[in-house]
Amino acid sequence: MPPSTGLRARLRAELTVEIKDEARRQLAAEGAPGLSLRAVTRELGMSSSAIYRYFPSRDDLLTALIVDAYDAVGAAAEEADATCRRDDYGGRWCATGRAIRRWSLDNPHEYALVYGSPVPGYRAPEDTVGPASRVTLVLARLVVDAAQAGVLTRPVSDGALPPLGADGLAALRTLVALALPDVTEDVAVRAVAAWTQLFGIISFELFGHFHRVIDEVDPVFERTLLEMGRLVGFPPPRTDATRGRPQDGVEPGRTTDTDDVADRHGLPTDDEDEVWYLV
Amino acid sequence: MPPSTGLRARLRAELTVEIKDEARRQLAAEGAPGLSLRAVTRELGMSSSAIYRYFPSRDDLLTALIVDAYDAVGAAAEEADATCRRDDYGGRWCATGRAIRRWSLDNPHEYALVYGSPVPGYRAPEDTVGPASRVTLVLARLVVDAAQAGVLTRPVSDGALPPLGADGLAALRTLVALALPDVTEDVAVRAVAAWTQLFGIISFELFGHFHRVIDEVDPVFERTLLEMGRLVGFPPPRTDATRGRPQDGVEPGRTTDTDDVADRHGLPTDDEDEVWYLV
DNA sequence: TCAATAACAGAGCAGTGCTCTTGCAAATGG
DNA sequence: CCATTTGCAAGAGCACTGCTCTGTTATTGA
Structure with missing residues (x-):
């Protein structure tokens, strides 16, 4: 059996780091208050609601950036x-x-x-x-x-x-x-x-x-x-x-x-x- | 001549400090990102647009609080x-x-x-x-x-x-x-x-x-x-x-x-x- | 008294975080 | 192999924000 649920998990992990990278870019550009979830999704070409499958809230995204x-x-x-x-x-x-x-x-x-x-x-x-x-x-x-x-x-x-x-x-x-x-x-x-x-x-x-x-x-x-x-x-x-x-x-x-x-x-x-x- | 432009100026000054006080209350309660101009005006019983006659932007209100x-x-x-x-x-x-x-x-x-x-x-x-x-x-x-x-x-x-x-x-x-x-x-x-x-x-x-x-x-x-x-x-x-x-x-x-x-x-x-x- | 002006209320715009519903595709179990 | 469950995405929508514009009212200086 090849990596079970591997494809889905891989895509999910990749999109997660992609979101974080884009968020980090916006953070570096405009600071924490200028970080917008909608702007991140817009830049990534996905729907505004899709990001909530990866980060349940804006604070969670910020926490991930803090950890990084x-x-x-x-x-x-x-x-x-x-x-x-x-x-x-x-x-x-x-x-x-x-x-x-x-x-x-x-x-x-x-x-x-x-x-x-x-x-x-x-x-x-x-x-x-x-x-x-x-x-x-x-x-x-x-x-x-x-x-x-x-x-x-x-x-x-x-x-x-x-x-x-x-x-x-x-x-x-x-x-x-x-x-x-x-x-x-x-x-x-x-x-x-x-x-x-x-x-x-x-x-x-x-x-x-x-x-x-x-x-x-x-x-x-x-x-x-x-x-x-x-x-x-x-x-x-x-x-x-x-x-x-x-x-x-x-x-x-x-x-x-x-x-x-x-x-x-x-x-x-x-x-x-x-x-x-x-x- | 009584205090020329005194009544208006006095009211204006009073309202200015009233706004700042309410803003300071909200600042103490929820921090800087939780400060909302609309909430301030709501608490003071005035229209949301009226505050802009006293502080032209949110940053100006924050700057006033910083100075204080x-x-x-x-x-x-x-x-x-x-x-x-x-x-x-x-x-x-x-x-x-x-x-x-x-x-x-x-x-x-x-x-x-x-x-x-x-x-x-x-x-x-x-x-x-x-x-x-x-x-x-x-x-x-x-x-x-x-x-x-x-x-x-x-x-x-x-x-x-x-x-x-x-x-x-x-x-x-x-x-x-x-x-x-x-x-x-x-x-x-x-x-x-x-x-x-x-x-x-x-x-x-x-x-x-x-x-x-x-x-x-x-x-x-x-x-x-x-x-x-x-x-x-x-x-x-x-x-x-x-x-x-x-x-x-x-x-x-x-x-x-x-x-x-x-x-x-x-x-x-x-x-x-x-x-x-x-x- | 009268024009000028400052203050006000409300509608409206673009944007936000977040939720809900709907639909689609992928993985799974028999 | 197919039916079912699951994961994911899109869109509409809600409540909220900062801020602007328009029209109305009240105060001021002459």
């Missing part, structure tokens, strides 16, 4: 992180942040759909929590790797801030248990700060809050990357690529991404700007 | 800052951040309207840049005050990060010239980091990105306030109110807001946690 957007930015973050040496924690942080920003600037409406105001009513659709965690996990894994390697430096001196209270510990416990094993709550809260700062500055840039305040965001973004990376405690990035133009591709150098443990000791670094933040 | 929201959050920030002693820079930073978050949690849809995805097409309406700068100026003035008082501490040790490049200096020059006189570009970029982190964490909380990650945001927010305040270089807050419940009003203690220079020396602080971040 989460997946895309997560893939961008993963790829950027993968192109760095595993022990170059500062470089991984900067490269990941740069990749997320680049994806956001390239897909502003998808970014707004995902990290802007939640469009579908009020409900946080449970289907999006999975793909949403993809990009988060890249950053979390980075923190965990650095913590387990023991390279995370305390920001100023021990005891500069009072220890976290019981409520702070409790609030961070789920986060630590979920994605940050072997990480101090102290480090976790700084990671949250860096995480939210990253998306905060991207949102401000994309949503126009730097209008007439900062005209060229690139160097400021690079600098905040360094500042927040240092705040978390990452060692400084290995290469001096952070000074270069970050908009040309993901990261110019370091195509080594297969060998993992071999890089742990690493060849002698070419430059001596290891002392960017010493502590 | 900027004004409201700016007023909240100003008031919180004003209730602190002028030389308690850490306290002013924390109080302002807390007030902004509180306003945001109390008016989530207005926050989303202002700091979420920009709804009207693509244009950044020029009318909003003025009210938008109100809350920004509170934070900027705080940085300037602390810088001029000479209390801003460098984060780790001098020269830990390489000096800003020429492009970084150029990018920050407009910001410094506009709102941060007598502030180093080095401090300015950290202020931008704190600024964007503040709104980043608020957006994440409001837009559901902490779902199943952080259940109780309060202590984490308090902690990031301290961390980012320290990153900028503010001295630690004077009172121990940061450990209390920040959701009960703006700030419980310190009702002194009139005397300015008299507080400069200050009464002996009651507690000894002045050494929160020493550097």
Whole structure:
């Protein structure tokens, strides 16, 4: 028996992605409020009511686009992180942040759909929590790797801030248990700060809050990357690529991404700007 | 001559605010996409076409609401800052951040309207840049005050990060010239980091990105306030109110807001946690 | 008092999300 | 192989939206 119900299912799957592609085109062209189901069907040459066999409502289509957007930015973050040496924690942080920003600037409406105001009513659709965690996990894994390697430096001196209270510990416990094993709550809260700062500055840039305040965001973004990376405690990035133009591709150098443990000791670094933040 | 064109103008102004109030009610109830001009007119008992004499389009009504929201959050920030002693820079930073978050949690849809995805097409309406700068100026003035008082501490040790490049200096020059006189570009970029982190964490909380990650945001927010305040270089807050419940009003203690220079020396602080971040 | 003008109500247009009914083609079971 | 069930598509239609146009009424300034 050939693939049972295969023809119908195949056609259905193809039309589903065709609808999503056309919807994504309209989303990129006019933003989420400009997405019209009727316009999608019109462009695809089918009846306006036919689309409801594939997406039962407009919100469901939007949710599908949200899931895809989460997946895309997560893939961008993963790829950027993968192109760095595993022990170059500062470089991984900067490269990941740069990749997320680049994806956001390239897909502003998808970014707004995902990290802007939640469009579908009020409900946080449970289907999006999975793909949403993809990009988060890249950053979390980075923190965990650095913590387990023991390279995370305390920001100023021990005891500069009072220890976290019981409520702070409790609030961070789920986060630590979920994605940050072997990480101090102290480090976790700084990671949250860096995480939210990253998306905060991207949102401000994309949503126009730097209008007439900062005209060229690139160097400021690079600098905040360094500042927040240092705040978390990452060692400084290995290469001096952070000074270069970050908009040309993901990261110019370091195509080594297969060998993992071999890089742990690493060849002698070419430059001596290891002392960017010493502590 | 009685107030010339007074009756008509008065009625017009009254109806304008009535429309805005009803629109704000609908905005708070169902969010920006749920705001309907026809529903507003229906609720106000007038014809659907009459509203266009007051707001020529839906986007104009939204822009008016955006301006009001900027004004409201700016007023909240100003008031919180004003209730602190002028030389308690850490306290002013924390109080302002807390007030902004509180306003945001109390008016989530207005926050989303202002700091979420920009709804009207693509244009950044020029009318909003003025009210938008109100809350920004509170934070900027705080940085300037602390810088001029000479209390801003460098984060780790001098020269830990390489000096800003020429492009970084150029990018920050407009910001410094506009709102941060007598502030180093080095401090300015950290202020931008704190600024964007503040709104980043608020957006994440409001837009559901902490779902199943952080259940109780309060202590984490308090902690990031301290961390980012320290990153900028503010001295630690004077009172121990940061450990209390920040959701009960703006700030419980310190009702002194009139005397300015008299507080400069200050009464002996009651507690000894002045050494929160020493550097 | 009278013309000018601002405000208003209502009809109407094009568009939207969504539902219902009808008809057709494909897969399935005996 | 045929009858039946199922999946899919098209069209009409409903309630709603932003917005415009027309005609009418009320207010204003001289």
